[in-house]
Ligand SMILES: Nc1nc2c(ncn2[C@@H]2O[C@H](COP(=O)(O)OP(=O)(O)OP(=O)(O)O)[C@@H](O)[C@H]2O)c(=O)[nH]1
């Protein structure tokens with residue numbers, strides 16, 4: 425926060441609200457990006473050129489210059505005043521609880537954050553729900569592109585699928601418009617590479633896009649409004665393609681051509697095609713479950729301030745730190761280990777037969793164990809309560825039932841039953857052993873099996889987590 429304030433002090437042309445939200449401001453999203461991200465988008469050299477004395481300046485020029493300097497000073501003073509207010513505000517509203525979410529990419533960290541928001545700040549969650557439609561639309565068109573790419577390399581496809589390929593081709597421009605919009609700031613300027621051209625993932629920095637639906641159409645937001653128009657236009661195209669989208673997913677040749685993919689499309693993040701008839705209908709509003717299923721990759725580190733709406737926590741602010749989980753982003757985690765009360769570590773148990781997107785030589789389950797060991801041994805987290813969430817057990821269950829053999833990927837599992845409960849118990853034991861080996865102070869560990877896209881089941885887990893928090897004695901809570 426201090427860093428962000430500093431930026432504003434030296435950069436009057438930077439709109440404060442565009443890069444930072446005071447915890448007390450009536451924000452729509454309750455969220456802010458931590459300063460390390462903010463700094464990367466500001467060019468200090470260009471934003472604040474030093475004024476050099478001007479030779480041969482006329483009297484009129486001098487007067488104009490002095491006037492400009494006076495104006496700049498006024499702006500600067502106003503900004504500094506605001507920074508001071510921000511600081512005071514932050515002191516007054518120091519979060520009562522700070523929770524850190526860690527785990528590899530796609531482990532379900534942001535989904536768990538959304539569960540917290542749904543349970544503890546339902547009004548703020550509901551206010552943002554409409555904005556998620558753009559993400560869900562993009563998730564859908566990405567899945568369609570994936571299918572069309574697979575079909576393009578198929579030796580022969582039925583006539584009907586050829587027709588659908590042509591009919592759905594306008595979705596390419598929809599994909600581009602949505603990706604650019606989601607990766608832009610509120611002035612319509614791209615702040616991140618929209619997405620991996622060939623992948624399914626949606627990469628976005630921060631949560632600025634969520635404010636879209638509540639912004640007024642003023643001159644200052646004209647560009648953003650244009651982007652909004654494009655999102656609405658994208659929506660119209662998706663609705664017009666509704667029947668063809670349904671027909672594509674229902675076509676048996678699509679399933680045939682997708683067979684043999686390393687990760688079946690329906691197990692991939694942000695898969696909505698099985699419900700596309702509902703979602704592509706006009707008047708569609710995302711449900712809470714849709715929001716939990718939507719996929720957007722976290723870039724960098726985000727701190728979300730939840731102004732608690734529930735009676736027991738009323739008036740409190742909880743900070744939840746959500747991080748980008750892929751390997752390239754892990755070095756950025758450590759500065760956020762400070763002042764943490766509780767760590768929620770997410771390990772996706774379904775990933776035993778997958779490798780990292782960023783390194784295809786590394787098994788994802790193995791990677792989870794490595795991060796877990798590092799986190800458990802961290803001296804900075806020595807006095808923090810640990811909660812381990814063995815997540816995505818629903819996908820684990822579906823994979824095992826489809827005949828995938830756990831022991832083929834985890835050879836130490838040997839001849840144990842290829843059943844969900846047995847696999848979960850086995851994995852839990854392994855994680856607990858690592859925890860015990862790496863922990864010196866005999867602290868408790870809480871372990872839960874979770875399906876973060878199931879809000880009801882997750883609410884029960886959150887209630888247990890809340891109990892630990894409400895005791896106010898994180899470290900002494902019993903092992904669950
Ligand atoms: N089926 C199923 N899907 C899940 C579960 N948990 C999360 N997902 C989905 O998995 C995808 C990835 O989840 P995220 O929460 O975005 O993962 P993340 O850990 O934040 O990933 P990064 O931001 O890349 O670090 C999303 O589409 C979620 O809806 C689960 O328990 N079951």
Ligand SMILES: [Mg+2]
Nearest residue numbers: 533534721722
């Ligand atoms: Mg995330």
